[in-house]
Amino acid sequence: MNNLIPESHINIIDNDFNKFAKGMEILLKSPDFSVGTTPSEVVYTEDKMKLIHYMPITDEQYSIPVLVIYALVNRYYILDLQPDKSVIKKLLNDGFDVYAIDWGYPSGPDRYLTIDDYINGYIDNAINDIRERHKIDKVTLMGVCQGGTFSIIYSALHPENVRNLVTLVSPVDFNTDKCALNIWAKNIDIDKIVDYYGIIPGDFLNVAFLLLDPFRLLLDKYIGMFDKIDCKDDDICIRNNEENMRNFLRMEKWIFDSPAQAGEAYRQFIKDCYQKNLLIKNEMEIGGKKINLKNINVPLLNVMAEFDHLVPNEESKPLLDAVSSIDKEEIIFPTGHIGIFVGSKSQKNVCPYIAEWLKPRSSRV
Amino acid sequence: MDKNSEEKLKLEKDQLKVSLDMTKEFFDLWTKSYQSTFGKLAQVPAFGPIREKQEKIMKSMPIYTDLYTAWIESNINFQSVFTEATKRTYEKTIEQWPKLSDIKDGKGCVDPEKFKDLYNTWLEAYSDTFKEFMKSEHFASDMGKLTSVFMDFQKYNKEIIEENYLKPNNLPTKTEIDEINKELYDIKKIVKELTKKIQILSKKEEIRESTEKSEELGKSELSEKTTSEEETLNE
Numbered sequence: 001m002n003n004l005i006p007e008s009h010i011n012i013i014d015n016d017f018n019k020f021a022k023g024m025e026i027l028l029k030s031p032d033f034s035v036g037t038t039p040s041e042v043v044y045t046e047d048k049m050k051l052i053h054y055m056p057i058t059d060e061q062y063s064i065p066v067l068v069i070y071a072l073v074n075r076y077y078i079l080d081l082q083p084d085k086s087v088i089k090k091l092l093n094d095g096f097d098v099y100a101i102d103w104g105y106p107s108g109p110d111r112y113l114t115i116d117d118y119i120n121g122y123i124d125n126a127i128n129d130i131r132e133r134h135k136i137d138k139v140t141l142m143g144v145c146q147g148g149t150f151s152i153i154y155s156a157l158h159p160e161n162v163r164n165l166v167t168l169v170s171p172v173d174f175n176t177d178k179c180a181l182n183i184w185a186k187n188i189d190i191d192k193i194v195d196y197y198g199i200i201p202g203d204f205l206n207v208a209f210l211l212l213d214p215f216r217l218l219l220d221k222y223i224g225m226f227d228k229i230d231c232k233d234d235d236i237c238i239r240n241n242e243e244n245m246r247n248f249l250r251m252e253k254w255i256f257d258s259p260a261q262a263g264e265a266y267r268q269f270i271k272d273c274y275q276k277n278l279l280i281k282n283e284m285e286i287g288g289k290k291i292n293l294k295n296i297n298v299p300l301l302n303v304m305a306e307f308d309h310l311v312p313n314e315e316s317k318p319l320l321d322a323v324s325s326i327d328k329e330e331i332i333f334p335t336g337h338i339g340i341f342v343g344s345k346s347q348k349n350v351c352p353y354i355a356e357w358l359k360p361r362s363s364r365v
Numbered sequence: 366m367d368k369n370s371e372e373k374l375k376l377e378k379d380q381l382k383v384s385l386d387m388t389k390e391f392f393d394l395w396t397k398s399y400q401s402t403f404g405k406l407a408q409v410p411a412f413g414p415i416r417e418k419q420e421k422i423m424k425s426m427p428i429y430t431d432l433y434t435a436w437i438e439s440n441i442n443f444q445s446v447f448t449e450a451t452k453r454t455y456e457k458t459i460e461q462w463p464k465l466s467d468i469k470d471g472k473g474c475v476d477p478e479k480f481k482d483l484y485n486t487w488l489e490a491y492s493d494t495f496k497e498f499m500k501s502e503h504f505a506s507d508m509g510k511l512t513s514v515f516m517d518f519q520k521y522n523k524e525i526i527e528e529n530y531l532k533p534n535n536l537p538t539k540t541e542i543d544e545i546n547k548e549l550y551d552i553k554k555i556v557k558e559l560t561k562k563i564q565i566l567s568k569k570e571e572i573r574e575s576t577e578k579s580e581e582l583g584k585s586e587l588s589e590k591t592t593s594e595e596e597t598l599n600e
Contacts, residue, residue, distance in 0.1 A: 012477040112550040187509030192516035
């Protein structure tokens, strides 16, 4: 056989088989890929919602705590996915007191929850709990993706409770054709979907996300996982391979651990935001009140990702002009929608930037 | 790419287009024929003791045909995108390696690294073509239509199962569970509002009580002070 195929070619094929075998070897050991490992406690619960308080790790903390609000479609541990790449840990290290909302998995009567229930109910109650706990008037809100949109809405309705607003890859102007999701959302009959499902299954949304780039997300990603394996047998390589595989599995878990959506809230979000684009026009109503973005007068940091395929920058950029804050800033990092939370650039650049921006704005007035 | 390959590629593309167009044409014709014949029959009002059930069952026909039509149209679209993606892969491959000898080494063996390059070419062509398609209004409108008729179909199925199986067997239906869920949601909302109001009232009461106490304390302190001052003065 060696006469037919040159040795150099056999080495290449052999190397690829080895990568696959070593990858499988790691998987067969059922590696532990725990997520959200930063020590925390649940300090407040309401229905399925939990308010999580991360244990401070510095002797002294800034007096204004940070509340992280996630998208309803995401689990809360995206900012704490890996112990070595945790935005939460970074904030704790920098002396912030950090809280986060875990939305849980909606079911049963949750199908009737509206955006009003989320904003003026859960978020408001969580903020009030933190305010009472710390004997302060205001907290810092840090919203992620749709959670950012919710933070913006909350800040417009209750500016008196917000000290700073940080939005990460958050849409506010939905009138774009750069992302397929926006085009699809305009063409779906959301009433029929909500009326039938009630609680929109997480998989329904996952299919939509996967359709954005099916060949890379359903095939190439998994080939790439094995391709990254280093075939050397020294301890460092083995450890790196195991860690890479664990990180891959953590991301897989987060992506497919998708909570269902409360039907009524989903209906309003699709109709008012994606189909009618009411938020940026100051025409969206929550609990009978119009949301006027000009009511937002708090310090604002709008963080975007240059290669965001889910929330293109043009969806986030109009926020700065829409608010009346004087102290406002936007920054775009050369990364993607998910990379901004978990990429190595995130740890090196994004987290420190946010922390440094927050520090002078987080002591008690 | 040489002239022959170009012509061959064009011919293949034209053949596929004709084939897809014919499929669509045939299906359009079938749909029109159905709607003007059996479709009309399905709309005829039913009568007799089982008219209600029969009418509901007859309603299924247009729902099934709508779903089938939307599904076939989506399939045709996806097929044409696959065709376009394959064509692009072919064009790119020919462009990269115009001759078969380009992928072989000096000994006449195919270099394994070239397979990886080929995979990347395939991936890029397929990924870009599908992304383009997914972002088109055409796909969005098709997907919207398919989702909509699929929801009609699911809703109809649910109704038929509830009417003809669950209710006669005295089993709870999703509709009934939804009604209970709605009531539960409303009750929860009222309880939360009342709890908030009670909390506010309790706080107000606490403040009132503490103000009263401090006022009383102030008064008694004042009267004690006045008495002691009077005593001092008398002394």
